[in-house]
Amino acid sequence: MAIEVEGTIETHYRNCYLCEAVCGLEIKTADGHVISVRGDKDDPLSQGYICPKGVAIEEMYKDPDRLQQPVKRSGSGWQEIGWDEALDFAADGLVDVQRRFGDDAVADFIGNAYGTIYGIVTHIGYLRSALKSRNSASLASIDHISHLITSALMYGHQFLLTVPDLDRSEYVVMAGANPLASNGSLMTAPGVRDRLKALKARGGKLVIIDPRRTETAKLADTHLFIKPGTDAAFAAAILNILFEEGLANPRSLAGHLNGLDEVAAALKAFTPERAEAVTGVEANSIRQLAREFAAADRAVWYGRIGTCAQQFGAVTQWLFSLINVATGNLDRPGGFMWNTPAVDIAADPNSDPGRYAEWRTRVRGLPSFGGEAPATTFAEEMLTEGKGQIRAFVCIASNPVLSFPNGHRLDAALASLDFMVALEPFITATSRHANVILPAARHLQCDHYELIFHSFAMRNMAKYMQPALPITDGGKHDWEILVALGERIAERKGLPVEPTISPAAMIDLTLQNGHYGKASGHPAALTLDKLKDHPHGIDLGPLQSRLPDCLQTADKRIHCAPPELMADLRRLETELFAARSSEELLLIGRRHVRSKNSQTQNCQRLMRGRNLCELFMHPDDLAKRQLQNGQMVRVASQTGEVSLPVAATEDIMPGVVSIPHGFDHGRQGVRQSIASEHAGVSANDLTDDQRVDPVTGMAVYNGVPVTVEGLYQAEKVR
Ligand code: SF4
Incomplete structure (x- = not known):
C-alpha cells in the first residue's frame, strides 16, 4: 500500500524531487495539505537521510506565488485563462510562426525537470514530433553533455553513464565535484557524507581536486588546489605516468579494449612538470597520486560539473574514464561501474545512442548531439536574421535567463521573439517573456517512477510513487500538457495525431521486459503493480559487472581512442600549454x-x-x-x-x-x-x-x- 491512513492523516512515501540524491520521504497530509515531511528510514537507498531542502518541500508546496491557472500576457498584465483557451492560443502562436518562417523557427528547451518529472521524458516526443524543429535542446548541453558524448564515443550509447561505486571503493578521487553541497550528481548517493566517512573508516582514501577547499574537500585525506579549466592537462599527466612507469594494468578489461596504446603514444608530451606549469599542482603530487591510484585494489576517478563545464570538458571526462580503464577499475566493484536499471533507456532500441555532429548549427557551426543543438547557440540563433532564425520558443520547466551563459544576451533575445510559451509554475526571469504560461500540477500531485536518477544510483533500485495529493481545479500533468499541445499543433499542420498511453502504462511495459521484469524470468518479476505494493522501493542489489554485454559499439569493444577526442588533444597542447599567467x-x-x-x-x-x-x-x-x-x-x-x-x-x-x-x-x-x-x-x-x-x-x-x-x-x- 502506498498510503497509510490514520484518522484524517495520510502517510505517503515519495522521493524528494529537489536534487539527484532522490531521498525517500515520508510525507503526511491532511485535508489536501502537507503537514510534515521527514526522511523515509525504509527507503533502501537513502535510509532516512534528508537535507534542509527536503524538509522545505512542505513550504514550497503552498508557495502563494505559484500559478494556479494558465496565464496570458496582455497589455494590462497577466490574465488567468482556461486550459483549452491557453492550449489553443499556444498552438496557434507556434504554428503561425512555423507557417511564416519554417519549422526550425520554433525552438524548445527542457530544464532540470527532465530528470525529476518522468512524464516529460516519456512524452516530450509528442510535442517535438509535431514541431519538427531541429532547434531542440535540453539541460544536457548546459550541465553534462561531456559525459554523454564520452559514453557515446567510448561505449556506444550516451546513456551508458558510469557511476563511482563509492560504497565498495578503497580510493576515491573526485575532481570538480562537491557532493556534500550538491548531494551528488551523475552519482545518486543520498547521505554522501556518511558514505565518504565509511570509506575512510574502512581504511580508504578520499582525494579532492578543486580550485576551492569545498565542504567535501574538508572531509578529504588530500585536497589539491587546481587552476580552473586545467583538469585535462592534469589527467593527461596522470595517464602519462601510468603508461611511462608501467603502472597501467587494465586487468580483466584487456580483452575488451581498442586503442589504448594509441592513447599512450599521444600522451607522451604531457609530463607532470608541464602539467604543474598550467595546473598549479606540483609535479611530485601528480606523480604520488598516479602511483597511489594504480596501487589501490579498488579505486575510482570521478569528475563532475567543475571539470565538465570548462574549455576542455569532453577531453577531461574522456581522460578520467581512461584513468579508470588503464587501472582496471572500470566495471569493477569499488570502481567506475554501470548501474543495471529496471527501466534501461540505453537498452531501448528506439533511444538515440548519441549521434554526434549529424548536423551543425546555422550561425556558429557547432555540432548537434543526440538530435539536439547546444543550448549555447540559442541567443545567436534568435538574434541573427536570415533563413532558419529562431522566432518562437517553448521553454519547459527551466529558467535559461539565469542558467544559460551570457544570460542578459538571452534576456534580450527572448524579448525580441514573435511568440513564447512557458511550461512553468512561476513568473520567473525567463517566463516573464512568455505570451502564455502553462503551469503543470505540483510534483506531489503526480505519480512518478524514478526513471533517470536510479540509473546513476549506488545500488540497483526501482521505485514507483503514487500521488500524495489530488489535482484540484482541473490542473494537468506535464505529460498531458505536452500531448495536448502536440496534438493541437499536429492538427493545425495536418500531421497525423499519434495515439498515446500514460507514462505509468509505458513504464509498466518496459519494466516487464527489462532486466528484472516478469518477462525476463528474473526472480524480482517486476511489474508496476508489484512496485505499487512496495512504496519504499525495491532494492535490486549492488552494482554488477556488465561487460561486454552492455557495450553498444559495433565491435562490442571499448573505444579508448575516439578520433573526435584524440583530435582535441592537439587543441589541449596548443591552447592550454600556450596560456600564460x-x-x-x-x-x-x-x-x-x-x-x-x-x-x-x-x-x-x-x-x-x-x-x-x-x-x-x-x-x-x-x-x-x-x-x-x-x-x-x-x-x-x-x-x-x-x-x-x-x-x-x-x-x-x-x-x-x-x-x-x-x-x-x-x-x-x-x-x-x-x-x-x-x-x-x-x-x-x-x-x-x-x-x-x-x-x-x-x-x-x-x-x-x-x-x-x-x-x-x-x-x-x-
Ligand atoms: S539531498 Fe536532495 S533529494 Fe535528498 S532531501 Fe536534500 S534536496 Fe532532497
Missing part, C-alpha cells in the same frame, strides 16, 4: 546545500541566515586590490558586470573567485516575492555564450576571466 582572476561557480540552481530561492526557510550570494576571494587577492572583507565589489567580464559583497576566505585558491549560480530574481516583472527580496546577482551575466568547448558546444562556466574592483564599504549594504 595573467593579472585577471578566474571565476568559478558553487553550490550551497540550501539552494538548487534557481529553483529554491522562493522559500523563506532556505533563504534565511547568511547571504548565499557573495563573491568568495582569497585574502591575498583582496589585499592586492586594497579591498575589505564584506565590501561591495564590481565583478566584470568580457560580457557583463555584477555588483555583490565580497567574502574573504582562504578556502579558495589565490587567483580564483567564486559566485554561486541561480540568483538574480529581482528583475522587473518577476513574481517570486521571497526570491526577489534575496535577489543576488546572476553569475551568468559574466559567462560568455561564445566561449565554449567546441567538441560539445557547452559553455565555459568555470574559468571565466574577470576583474574585481571595490565599490563602497560593507556597512552601507548590511
Whole structure:
C-alpha cells in the first residue's frame, strides 16, 4: 500500500524531487495539505537521510506565488485563462510562426525537470514530433553533455553513464565535484557524507581536486588546489605516468579494449612538470597520486560539473574514464561501474545512442548531439536574421535567463521573439517573456517512477510513487500538457495525431521486459503493480559487472581512442600549454546545500541566515586590490558586470573567485516575492555564450576571466 491512513492523516512515501540524491520521504497530509515531511528510514537507498531542502518541500508546496491557472500576457498584465483557451492560443502562436518562417523557427528547451518529472521524458516526443524543429535542446548541453558524448564515443550509447561505486571503493578521487553541497550528481548517493566517512573508516582514501577547499574537500585525506579549466592537462599527466612507469594494468578489461596504446603514444608530451606549469599542482603530487591510484585494489576517478563545464570538458571526462580503464577499475566493484536499471533507456532500441555532429548549427557551426543543438547557440540563433532564425520558443520547466551563459544576451533575445510559451509554475526571469504560461500540477500531485536518477544510483533500485495529493481545479500533468499541445499543433499542420498511453502504462511495459521484469524470468518479476505494493522501493542489489554485454559499439569493444577526442588533444597542447599567467582572476561557480540552481530561492526557510550570494576571494587577492572583507565589489567580464559583497576566505585558491549560480530574481516583472527580496546577482551575466568547448558546444562556466574592483564599504549594504 502506498498510503497509510490514520484518522484524517495520510502517510505517503515519495522521493524528494529537489536534487539527484532522490531521498525517500515520508510525507503526511491532511485535508489536501502537507503537514510534515521527514526522511523515509525504509527507503533502501537513502535510509532516512534528508537535507534542509527536503524538509522545505512542505513550504514550497503552498508557495502563494505559484500559478494556479494558465496565464496570458496582455497589455494590462497577466490574465488567468482556461486550459483549452491557453492550449489553443499556444498552438496557434507556434504554428503561425512555423507557417511564416519554417519549422526550425520554433525552438524548445527542457530544464532540470527532465530528470525529476518522468512524464516529460516519456512524452516530450509528442510535442517535438509535431514541431519538427531541429532547434531542440535540453539541460544536457548546459550541465553534462561531456559525459554523454564520452559514453557515446567510448561505449556506444550516451546513456551508458558510469557511476563511482563509492560504497565498495578503497580510493576515491573526485575532481570538480562537491557532493556534500550538491548531494551528488551523475552519482545518486543520498547521505554522501556518511558514505565518504565509511570509506575512510574502512581504511580508504578520499582525494579532492578543486580550485576551492569545498565542504567535501574538508572531509578529504588530500585536497589539491587546481587552476580552473586545467583538469585535462592534469589527467593527461596522470595517464602519462601510468603508461611511462608501467603502472597501467587494465586487468580483466584487456580483452575488451581498442586503442589504448594509441592513447599512450599521444600522451607522451604531457609530463607532470608541464602539467604543474598550467595546473598549479606540483609535479611530485601528480606523480604520488598516479602511483597511489594504480596501487589501490579498488579505486575510482570521478569528475563532475567543475571539470565538465570548462574549455576542455569532453577531453577531461574522456581522460578520467581512461584513468579508470588503464587501472582496471572500470566495471569493477569499488570502481567506475554501470548501474543495471529496471527501466534501461540505453537498452531501448528506439533511444538515440548519441549521434554526434549529424548536423551543425546555422550561425556558429557547432555540432548537434543526440538530435539536439547546444543550448549555447540559442541567443545567436534568435538574434541573427536570415533563413532558419529562431522566432518562437517553448521553454519547459527551466529558467535559461539565469542558467544559460551570457544570460542578459538571452534576456534580450527572448524579448525580441514573435511568440513564447512557458511550461512553468512561476513568473520567473525567463517566463516573464512568455505570451502564455502553462503551469503543470505540483510534483506531489503526480505519480512518478524514478526513471533517470536510479540509473546513476549506488545500488540497483526501482521505485514507483503514487500521488500524495489530488489535482484540484482541473490542473494537468506535464505529460498531458505536452500531448495536448502536440496534438493541437499536429492538427493545425495536418500531421497525423499519434495515439498515446500514460507514462505509468509505458513504464509498466518496459519494466516487464527489462532486466528484472516478469518477462525476463528474473526472480524480482517486476511489474508496476508489484512496485505499487512496495512504496519504499525495491532494492535490486549492488552494482554488477556488465561487460561486454552492455557495450553498444559495433565491435562490442571499448573505444579508448575516439578520433573526435584524440583530435582535441592537439587543441589541449596548443591552447592550454600556450596560456600564460595573467593579472585577471578566474571565476568559478558553487553550490550551497540550501539552494538548487534557481529553483529554491522562493522559500523563506532556505533563504534565511547568511547571504548565499557573495563573491568568495582569497585574502591575498583582496589585499592586492586594497579591498575589505564584506565590501561591495564590481565583478566584470568580457560580457557583463555584477555588483555583490565580497567574502574573504582562504578556502579558495589565490587567483580564483567564486559566485554561486541561480540568483538574480529581482528583475522587473518577476513574481517570486521571497526570491526577489534575496535577489543576488546572476553569475551568468559574466559567462560568455561564445566561449565554449567546441567538441560539445557547452559553455565555459568555470574559468571565466574577470576583474574585481571595490565599490563602497560593507556597512552601507548590511
Ligand atoms: S539531498 Fe536532495 S533529494 Fe535528498 S532531501 Fe536534500 S534536496 Fe532532497
